[in-house]
Amino acid sequence: MPEYLAPGVYVEETSFRAKSIEGVATSTAGFVGQARFGPTAGLPTLVTGFEEFQRHFGDGNDLLLGGVPTTNQLAHAVRLFFENGGKRVYVSRIFVPTGGGSVEASRSSSSAISVLGTDRFLRARFPGRAGNVVVKVAANRGGNLLTGTAGSRRVMGLRLGDVVEAGALKESTVTAAGPNAVTGANIYSVSFDAAGNPLLTNAGGTLDLNGAALAAVQKITLDISVGPNLDGSTGSRSEQIQRLSPHPDSDQFVGRVLRHEDPDAGIEPPADRSQRIYFDAMVDLPSVAAQRTTFARDLLTGLVAASPITLSGGSDGVSPDAAAFTGGGSGHDATGLAALAEIEDIAIVAAPGSAALASPIDQAVRDALVSHCENLRYRFAILAGPQDADQATIRQVRGQHDSKYAAMYYPWLVASTPGSARETVLYSPEGAMAGVYARSDIERGVHKAPANETVRGVLRFSRNVNKGEQDVLNPEGINCLRFFEGRGYRVWGARTISSDPEWTYINVRRLFIYLEHSIDRSTQWAVFEPNNEELWLKIRLTIEGFLYDVWRTGALLGAKPEDAYFVRCDRTTMSQSDLDNGRLVCLIGVAPTKPAEFVIFRIGQWTADASIV
Template sequence: MPVPLPYPGVQIQEIPATVRSIVGGSTSVTGFVGRAARGHVETATRCFSFDDFARKFGGLWADSTLSYAVYQYYQNGGTEAVIVRLAPGALTASVSLATIAGGVPASVVLEAANPGDWGENLRVTISDPAAGAFDPGEVNQVFNLSVREVDPAAPNDPSRDRLRESFLNVSVSDTSPRALKRVLEQESQLLRLKTGSTHRPANAAHSPLINGSDGSALTATDFVNAADPTFESGHKGLFALDRVDTLNMLCLPPLERTVSLPASVWTAAAAYCEKRFTLLLVDPPSSWNTVTAAAARTGLTSLVSQNAAFYFPLVVLPDPLAEGRLASFAPCGSVAGAIARTDAERGLWKAPAGQDVGLRGVEGFSTTLTDASARLVLSDSQCGTLNPAGINALRSLGGAGPVVWGARTARGADVLASEWKYVPVRRLALYIEQNLKDGTRWAVFEPNDAPLWSQLRLSVGAFMHQLFRRGAFKGQRPQEAYFVKCDSETTTFADQDRGTVNVVVGFAPLKPAEFVILQFQQITRATT
């Protein structure tokens, strides 16, 4: 629209570009749902390294299959994880500190930052503030607070404390700039104020927090609960991941080392992944103790989602909490890390399998969850049984070591003849769908006519061409690799009346070379 010219001279007008670029997001953000030693409950929390996970969720814990899966994920090249801690029945440790005379209530109650037995390792000290550091009129309100997280093996040895925090000149008054409630919420990893008072707590030295509990073992209803109508809308269990925008893979470690997830949870998780453009990595149930049982998908025959992939068998690796002795673990963490590493090195259109996709830290494989000495080294003939059934084998391959030796989805069985047979093809489609959905949201409520269609073609076409140049599609020319169509043919007058604009996108995926056939012929010397 022309701008009124107030005076003679050169006027500058900036005209916005018509092309809105679509920037591809992450390809390997992995969600983990299960038990952890500490951390916020049913809250999706991002972790960018295992050290970050240890700070927020307590690191490795013998009772947490999730902690081992996350450990294997980062060991194999994972970069970003989203953790949802489930802790049914867990209690938060607390300590009641008597106030100086006249306080109402008569005690200040401090509690651990989150539920769990870990809170009983906290020791709180209350002391007087330094003279002149506060308004004399607040003598009954201001104090110093320090807290130690002790080593349970040596609680009286300060040199072995796991973490210490100190807060000077805090006040029980909610109107103070150093109000205890706000200071702890914003600065402390260890403590929260549960009950305040009009008077500060009396001096105390190393008062322990008590009555913390890790709660009960997990059950299927902690992940999904169809009987509770508020479970999904309240973002409980698996649905806590709704608060994360991008989720590329999902791992659900077993309930316990010897207790597999029931089929109902896997089915619900697969349905959830189809809504979230996510790939579900399915661990082998304990009933899969033979190749025959795995090929028959015993107990999981109904799980045929194109957004799921089976991996078999379990991985055997040293347990850092058991003096390095070998133990069997679910493979989802190791496989997710290997997929993330392949994405970074080659791109998500490369099948996350082959002798270059090694499983770091893995010493071998086992067919059972309880006996780490019962190893299984899959042979070519056994892989020939698993592969047509859509089960991805984990095997030792000579000098290449333990590798992923399969790249099929749960619909990858030969009898299904699915177009989503291969993991890289499905993941590439999910990546494109997610990014185009997010990258074209600007078009909502724009005038539905030729200018909008042109902008959509340019934006989507630029994104697809970028993938083509990176080698994501088959074909030597863009015309052979992909197409983007948005015009009066895809969006008719009736569509415009309904407020609909249709963009048709097609691509030619690169499918993995599962079978490399070498043909040899003996050349007979010609006679002259």
């Protein structure tokens, strides 16, 4: 309680309303799969558009896994996710090195380029053939910074760690040889004295700005161009990093801007993790000022002489096993589904293309997805069968699993190959379906079954499922994708793969996930509060207010709120033993709306004098 020790007027704030519950997002997806580039460990990357995915994980060209061209299912799943209405997806890339080697060995690297005496100076940031690029380094001189008259000359516009060339005025482009080449003895680095005046120093000492032979002082910066890919990938881009400094004291030091992420050594990732290369120039930096100037000079001249630099040897690895999808570790070591577990906002999980793996790997990956969602409780998995599955095969695949946290879709999708309208490729349906889930959630709400929705971005389905076939598949929880003349390509099923009739429908399961997660997240304030009638009342009012808003959206049955839900938190829900052990028990009941899966109109003849019973 507040203390009142001196006479006076005390104005205090208090609240007379129940705390509110904010509904959690249900449309955020998490995908795990193989890509042409990008991080292979650590927190998943949030992607809000397909162009952003390409910047982080490469284009949608085929992967070369163990020498076999393989469709890049993850990339196209992300593309279809956004085409079908998705907004946010976290991507966790998995990578299995060739021959059981290391991830490091699968990164592209430069051949011997004689920069600071090492051939490991320049590498691709991540493994993958998309790292096989050409790197061009250009050094440019700025204008003459020397001003003033004899005896009072000075230089302007310099910062700590800048590198300048003093002497005769030269052209802007620095060449490896000839009159515009850098003269090593004329390279100086910039520091400042106690009064804030710039000092230009090198191994020979401090430059005299009033020297008779000094005509110009020109700042030198590095511009680096990365790309295009050596294999001519359609989605490759030319990355430009400009106005870098070769000196370690500069904020724009090339080794700092293009540093290599190494959490174990305390080196943080660069500001832009989509950068495709890194300079290993943070290692063994000289500590003496004169040596750092020599280091900057050698780095500058070495890069200019070596340009263009070809990075090669990158590999896409081999086809993954179930363990790669499951992943493990935590923090910056997390991989696969274990990495997705680090993100609380994910509500939809899929492993696009995993169904194309050989049996029993595909079954093990589906099991891993189901276990992931069941263990974390607030997620729902989207599954698919093999791409060439017929009715008997998909029924067999469905029979291998039973869970209220997953749904299975059949068949696969046929879409155009990017860049070629005449060629078509089979894509697994998980990405498109995750987009349909997100679109339905955003437009209608999580209580609306994600069915009778159009599938965008496809030419057709790999198999034409008719009504007779769906009569067999639908009762077993296999959601069919069907074409209807005049209505297009639609999702025609909304069932989970659970044998429990209470959890037959996807929207019922996901509505309960939404309710449970929202209440869980927004009632954490109640922990360690005094467990008495006042707290019980606050809990009831808080949850009833939330459920009332949910009922108004049409998510719950009942013409009146009391028909749609109830909340009990009092002596009837808690025993004295519960109170003694610090347990607050709240009983909540809701009546969810279920989809009108079978719309039946009964029509019969009647006469004018007949009565309707």
